[in-house]
Amino acid sequence: MSIHPLDPVQALERMMLIRAYEETLIDLHGRGRAAGTCTSVGQEAAAVGVVSALTADDLILTNHRSAGHLLARGADPGRMLAEVMGKRDGYCGGKSGSLHISAKDLGVVLTSTIVGGELALATGVGLSRRMLGKPGIVACFFGDGAATEGRFQESLNLAAVWTLPILYVCENNQWQAFVHRKETMLADGIAGHAAALGVESAVVDGNDPLAMFDAASAAIDSIRRTGKPFLLEAMTYRLRGHFEPDDQAYVDRTELSHWRDRDPILCLRTRLEREGRLDAEGIAAIESRVRATMEAATAFADASPYPGLDALTTDVYA
Amino acid sequence: MTTMTVNDAISAALAEEMQRDPTVMIFGEGVATKRRDLLERFGATRVRNTPLAEGIIAGTAAGAAATGLRPVVDLLFAPFLCYAMDEIVNSAGKLRYISGGQFSFPMVVLAMTGAGWGVGAQHNHNVESWFVHSPGLKIVMPSTPADFKGLMKSAIRDDNPVLVFADIALGYSAGEVPEEADAIPLGKAAVRREGRDVTLVSYAKTVGTCMAAADTLAGAGIDAEVIDLRSLKPLDEDAILRSVAKTGRLVVVHEASRLCGVGAEIAALVAEKAFASLRAPVLRLTGPDAPAPASFPLEQAFVPQADAIVAAVRSQMGG
Ligand SMILES: Cc1ncc(C[n+]2csc(CCOP(=O)(O)OP(=O)(O)O)c2C)c(N)n1
Numbered sequence: 001m002s003i004h005p006l007d008p009v010q011a012l013e014r015m016m017l018i019r020a021y022e023e024t025l026i027d028l029h030g031r032g033r034a035a036g037t038c039t040s041v042g043q044e045a046a047a048v049g050v051v052s053a054l055t056a057d058d059l060i061l062t063n064h065r066s067a068g069h070l071l072a073r074g075a076d077p078g079r080m081l082a083e084v085m086g087k088r089d090g091y092c093g094g095k096s097g098s099l100h101i102s103a104k105d106l107g108v109v110l111t112s113t114i115v116g117g118e119l120a121l122a123t124g125v126g127l128s129r130r131m132l133g134k135p136g137i138v139a140c141f142f143g144d145g146a147a148t149e150g151r152f153q154e155s156l157n158l159a160a161v162w163t164l165p166i167l168y169v170c171e172n173n174q175w176q177a178f179v180h181r182k183e184t185m186l187a188d189g190i191a192g193h194a195a196a197l198g199v200e201s202a203v204v205d206g207n208d209p210l211a212m213f214d215a216a217s218a219a220i221d222s223i224r225r226t227g228k229p230f231l232l233e234a235m236t237y238r239l240r241g242h243f244e245p246d247d248q249a250y251v252d253r254t255e256l257s258h259w260r261d262r263d264p265i266l267c268l269r270t271r272l273e274r275e276g277r278l279d280a281e282g283i284a285a286i287e288s289r290v291r292a293t294m295e296a297a298t299a300f301a302d303a304s305p306y307p308g309l310d311a312l313t314t315d316v317y318a
Numbered sequence: 319m320t321t322m323t324v325n326d327a328i329s330a331a332l333a334e335e336m337q338r339d340p341t342v343m344i345f346g347e348g349v350a351t352k353r354r355d356l357l358e359r360f361g362a363t364r365v366r367n368t369p370l371a372e373g374i375i376a377g378t379a380a381g382a383a384a385t386g387l388r389p390v391v392d393l394l395f396a397p398f399l400c401y402a403m404d405e406i407v408n409s410a411g412k413l414r415y416i417s418g419g420q421f422s423f424p425m426v427v428l429a430m431t432g433a434g435w436g437v438g439a440q441h442n443h444n445v446e447s448w449f450v451h452s453p454g455l456k457i458v459m460p461s462t463p464a465d466f467k468g469l470m471k472s473a474i475r476d477d478n479p480v481l482v483f484a485d486i487a488l489g490y491s492a493g494e495v496p497e498e499a500d501a502i503p504l505g506k507a508a509v510r511r512e513g514r515d516v517t518l519v520s521y522a523k524t525v526g527t528c529m530a531a532a533d534t535l536a537g538a539g540i541d542a543e544v545i546d547l548r549s550l551k552p553l554d555e556d557a558i559l560r561s562v563a564k565t566g567r568l569v570v571v572h573e574a575s576r577l578c579g580v581g582a583e584i585a586a587l588v589a590e591k592a593f594a595s596l597r598a599p600v601l602r603l604t605g606p607d608a609p610a611p612a613s614f615p616l617e618q619a620f621v622p623q624a625d626a627i628v629a630a631v632r633s634q635m636g637g
Pocket of ligand 1: 064065113144146147173177
């Protein structure tokens with residue numbers, strides 16, 4: 001299966017779409033039209049870099065901060081907004097809300113908002129790939145907070161012992177809800193834990209989509225070659241609060257401004273401008289496309305009806 | 319007909335279903351060691367030992383079930399389900415609904431439960447109603463080898479997560495199993511004995527206790543009907559209501575504790591839907607609100623006994 005090289009201009013556009021989607025959601029929430037959400041603002045590079053390295057055969061498991069992963073996979077922002085607004089045309093018929101959207105036709109399965117739940121399920125998805133002889137690998141996204149849970153060790157250990165084709169992607173955004181990572185772990189990151197379990201790992205600049213793409217491609221190569229799982233740790237930062245609205249009053253201003261300077265969208269855009277690959281006109285064109293997409297998405301979600309009340313008890317049992 | 323134990327019936331059901339469907343597999347702590355026949359017949363990819371980590375065992379089953387396999391996991395003793403509760407309740411039970419029906423979870427969780435081995439409270443706890451109370455799950459708790467075989471087969475074929483609780487004391491009990499035993503549908507109770515005067519509703523090992531009590535009662539001219547629920551969810555409400563409509567008296571017997579137990583549900587069901595048929599208050603005989611003791615006499619006292627059932631029925635009959 002060949003891997004598509006990542007076009008940085010397209011990557012930028014996808015990252016800007018993710019940002020615009022989440023800003024739309026924050027705005028809708030502010031106007032009482034949608035429930036609060038966990039955004040991935042600041043983490044768009046990791047999502048776009050890794051997901052772009054996957055093929056259509058690969059499956060994705062993710063967590064409560066999933067919008068970037070879904071949109072990077074090509075999810076329709078209108079159906080995502082509809083889901084968050086509890087509408088019938090949402091990916092899960094409005095039964096998921098923002099926290100656990102899954103989309104089977106995109107290979108986005110089993111999105112869990114029980115922190116660490118996706119780590120527990122990933123081994124099973126990897127096992128079914130192996131046993132059924134399916135070609136794809138499984139990409140499992142989780143946070144540094146999830147890595148402090150026992151399931152992290154259980155999952156990597158079993159995946160290593162059973163040689164399951166799983167790409168573990170830890171988005172180390174330094175925060176675990178309202179607790180800074182440094183309060184809950186002594187190690188600088190979590191990649192070090194992998195070695196003890198016999199799992200190979202790499203640490204990557206999570207704010208650089210090209211670095212993420214390259215590292216993910218190499219990791220996926222290794223998984224396909226050896227059959228063994230691989231852990232990728234993306235060093236990044238959660239630029240907004242845990243759950244909208246959140247004034248971030250508890251965040252160290254110096255730390256925040258350090259990372260704001262490293263905003264992945266800002267950095268990529270500056271770099272492309274400097275390299276002469278994008279000018280003001282090009283940026284304006286992307287911005288207007290993204291705006292139009294989000295306007296259409298909002299209109300779609302607005303127009304979608306709420307589910308009929310009989311949906312309350314459907315889909316409980318197969 | 320062949321005679322086999324409950325343990326053998328479970329193995330036979332596993333073997334037949336694994337033979338029938340290549341996506342059926344089993345894993346757990348020591349499964350490949352203890353079910354050597356399955357390992358030899360189906361190989362190490364379909365019969366696997368796991369690390370000692372119930373959460374990842376159950377989570378792996380859920381992930382595998384959602385993406386094309388039909389895993390059976392053996393979590394050994396029911397109290398260990400605490401470690402797997404999240405994966406069973408929050409994932410397997412809920413993700414079908416949360417995903418708007420995109421994914422199904424055809425998996426089976428096996429666990430041993432109940433008194434009889436003196437293994438004490440951390441190995442012996444009847445936790446079935448925790449799961450009955452959780453949406454998306456089905457729960458079976460059979461009492462005979464034939465039912466274990468037939469219900470295991472249905473559980474494996476079912477597209478929902480099914481918990482199968484095996485009462486420890488029944489493991490080596492033997493009974494007749496039809497040669498070509500077919501799947502027994504989930505959610506259908508069995509009438510173990512027909513009677514006119516009182517309905518005894520039970521499941522798992524206390525079904526046998528009810529049968530013994532019914533024998534004694536018969537000696538005193540009291541004709542007890544004994545219903546074996548077999549499945550706790552779906553619950554065969556019709557079988558219960560039909561019987562109570564006939565007898566007018568109900569005693570529910572189970573080993574799990576009383577408060578919010580299955581007996582409470584059945585008493586409420588009868589109060590709602592068959593109140594007019596009742597000739598006496600419904601009674602429940604259950605285990606106490608106490609952890610299970612290890613000491614043999616205490617452990618026996620924990621479990622409802624036949625003479626207590628006889629006394630309860632006599633009190634209902636007015637003396
Ligand atoms: C089992 C569990 N405990 C607590 C929570 C509440 N909670 C939701 S998100 C979160 C922080 C998770 O941190 P991390 O795994 O680093 O992911 P991030 O939010 O940073 O992306 C917490 C504690 C939860 N959803 N599940």
